[in-house]
Amino acid sequence: MSTAIAPIGSRSSAELDQLCINTIRTLSIDAVEQANSGHPGTPMALAPLVYTIWNRVLNFDPKDPIWCNRDRFVLSNGHASMLLWSALHLAGVQAVNADYERLGQPSVTLDDICHFRQLNSKAPGHPEYHWVSGVETTTGPLGQGVATSVGMAVAEKWLAHRYNRPGFEIFNYNAYAVCGDGCLMEGVASEAASLAGHLGLDNLCWIYDNNHITIEGNTRIAFTEDVQTRFIAYGWNVLRVGDANDIDRIEHALAVFRKTKGRPTFIVLDSHIGYGSPHKQDTAAAHGEPLGEEEIRLCKQAYGFPEDKQFHIPDGVYDHFNAGIGKRGAEARQNWTRLFESYRAQYPDLAGEVESMQKRELPAGWDRNLPVFPADAKGIAGRDASGKALNVLAQNIPWFVGGSADLGPSNKTLFTYPGAKDFQAETPEGKILHFGIREHAMAAIVNGLNLSKVRAFGATFFIFSDYARPAIRLASLMEIPSIFVFTHDAMGDGEDGPTHQPIEHLISLRAIPGLITLRPGDANEVVEAYRFILQLRHQPAVLGL
Ligand SMILES: Cc1ncc(C[n+]2csc(CCOP(=O)(O)OP(=O)(O)O)c2C)c(N)n1
Numbered sequence: 001m002s003t004a005i006a007p008i009g010s011r012s013s014a015e016l017d018q019l020c021i022n023t024i025r026t027l028s029i030d031a032v033e034q035a036n037s038g039h040p041g042t043p044m045a046l047a048p049l050v051y052t053i054w055n056r057v058l059n060f061d062p063k064d065p066i067w068c069n070r071d072r073f074v075l076s077n078g079h080a081s082m083l084l085w086s087a088l089h090l091a092g093v094q095a096v097n098a099d100y101e102r103l104g105q106p107s108v109t110l111d112d113i114c115h116f117r118q119l120n121s122k123a124p125g126h127p128e129y130h131w132v133s134g135v136e137t138t139t140g141p142l143g144q145g146v147a148t149s150v151g152m153a154v155a156e157k158w159l160a161h162r163y164n165r166p167g168f169e170i171f172n173y174n175a176y177a178v179c180g181d182g183c184l185m186e187g188v189a190s191e192a193a194s195l196a197g198h199l200g201l202d203n204l205c206w207i208y209d210n211n212h213i214t215i216e217g218n219t220r221i222a223f224t225e226d227v228q229t230r231f232i233a234y235g236w237n238v239l240r241v242g243d244a245n246d247i248d249r250i251e252h253a254l255a256v257f258r259k260t261k262g263r264p265t266f267i268v269l270d271s272h273i274g275y276g277s278p279h280k281q282d283t284a285a286a287h288g289e290p291l292g293e294e295e296i297r298l299c300k301q302a303y304g305f306p307e308d309k310q311f312h313i314p315d316g317v318y319d320h321f322n323a324g325i326g327k328r329g330a331e332a333r334q335n336w337t338r339l340f341e342s343y344r345a346q347y348p349d350l351a352g353e354v355e356s357m358q359k360r361e362l363p364a365g366w367d368r369n370l371p372v373f374p375a376d377a378k379g380i381a382g383r384d385a386s387g388k389a390l391n392v393l394a395q396n397i398p399w400f401v402g403g404s405a406d407l408g409p410s411n412k413t414l415f416t417y418p419g420a421k422d423f424q425a426e427t428p429e430g431k432i433l434h435f436g437i438r439e440h441a442m443a444a445i446v447n448g449l450n451l452s453k454v455r456a457f458g459a460t461f462f463i464f465s466d467y468a469r470p471a472i473r474l475a476s477l478m479e480i481p482s483i484f485v486f487t488h489d490a491m492g493d494g495e496d497g498p499t500h501q502p503i504e505h506l507i508s509l510r511a512i513p514g515l516i517t518l519r520p521g522d523a524n525e526v527v528e529a530y531r532f533i534l535q536l537r538h539q540p541a542v543l544g545l
């Protein structure tokens with residue numbers, strides 16, 4: 001298939017592209033083999049895609065992975081995490097800590113990759129936000145990544161409309177999410193895609209690894225729908241790249257995405273799992289296990305890599321990434337930083353807001369006018385007190401947004417102050433989110449917003465926290481301050497019957513490690529609960545009302 005690596009200096013740019021792609025492949029193969037667990041097949045197939053996005057397209061500076069206008073890259077098929085570890089390593093992404101300080105060291109070292117899937121390695125089995133800089137969201141439970149990416153895109157729309165001014169495009173990032181069959185079988189992805197289509201999020205691009213394979217074998221056994229037509233029905237622009245190795249076509253499709261206005265883009269990428277492996281291509285075996293010695297030898301031969309070397313990064317690979325994402329990203333961020341300096345001079349208040357948000361700080365006076373309720377024998381319902389508090393907080397904190405899964409009037413989460421608006425495609429400045437009856441996607445989207453530093457809450461009945469639970473658990477793992485407002489928490493709520501009676505919900509939410517679960521006893525406690533929750537920077541909270 002290919003010949004041995006050509007000497008440096010004599011290589012064409014196309015050869016360097018191929019060398020980088022095959023480096024991602026061989027790093028993935030060696031890491032999986034060393035760990036003796038994981039699946040190299042998908043990284044082998046998607047290396048060209050991830051290479052193209054990172055080295056040719058992403059507006060991302062490896063030196064500053066928390067630059068607020070960076071493009072987002074989400075690997076929703078998190079089992080292919082070696083793709084991300086390879087990209088973060090080869091692009092030289094730098095580490096930051098929870099206080100947003102740059103640490104002057106790589107996010108993922110080659111040694112981390114050699115310890116793939118081992119305790120303390122910065123190359124864990126699945127992408128983990130907060131643990132590895134450059135990971136935009138934790139993925140692994142399939143479907144979560146794509147759903148969360150919708151929140152990142154909503155955040156960009158909101159941020160752009162609040163902060164951009166003529167001549168000052170402070171926010172204009174795109175969110176890219178890579179997913180597989182598994183993500184698209186999961187309901188949460190459908191919920192999120194439906195909402196993204198409704199909202200016309202043209203800053204959102206999902207790339208679907210259409211390999212017809214999941215763990216049990218060919219997708220013909222359980223997944224035969226017409227996925228493309230489904231996305232057209234959702235209101236997405238659907239593109240197709242018929243060969244996952246054709247990086248020019250991939251780059252072209254991504255360019256079409258950036259030019260498409262008014263709707264999100266879905267790119268179907270036809271691929272062969274385990275590409276390059278002479279035996280295990282397109283079989284379930286390529287999915288579930290390391291390749292083994294003989295297979296690895298043949299793969300490396302096919303890629304033109306030395307068969308006896310492991311974790312080998314040929315000369316020229318780091319340089320080619322430096323010349324691509326390194327140079328492009330540094331220029332983009334420097335230009336942005338200059339722009340932001342003049343923006344600060346002209347709009348000091350807005351610039352101050354952008355900076356506070358990035359550190360998850362609250363604006364001065366954020367809790368002024370919070371209601372105080374006089375002693376009252378009968379008391380008022382928790383959700384009524386909550387509604388009053390939320391309305392005050394939304395006016396005091398510009399970047400505090402939220403809404404409900406179609407229960408706003410019952411949850412009392414609608415903002416009713418003068419000027420309060422719905423968030424819709426035509427009113428992206430709105431702060432009232434309408435998630436529709438999509439609790440699971442709501443929770444993931446709330447996470448995506450909070451990951452983008454827009455403080456957001458989602459609401460529904462306490463009983464339906466079950467429908468949101470997987471994303472709540474991830475918020476906790478990620479240590480992000482998502483807020484979930486669940487009303488109607490009484491076990492004995494009668495008329496609706498047992499389908500609406502939360503029996504085990506309080507206990508089960510309290511069992512999620514790291515999640516703050518508060519159940520205030522009266523109206524003033526509700527306000528105090530909010531005062532506490534709003535100050536959390538690294539913990540999600542549930543409010544049972
Ligand atoms: C919610 C959830 N269910 C099950 C799994 C276990 N799992 C990991 S990978 C995988 C198969 C995924 O297939 P696909 O998305 O097509 O990825 P590919 O095998 O093509 O890389 C499954 C079922 C999971 N990670 N998350």
Ligand SMILES: [Mg+2]
Nearest residue numbers: 180181213214
């Ligand atoms: Mg698949």
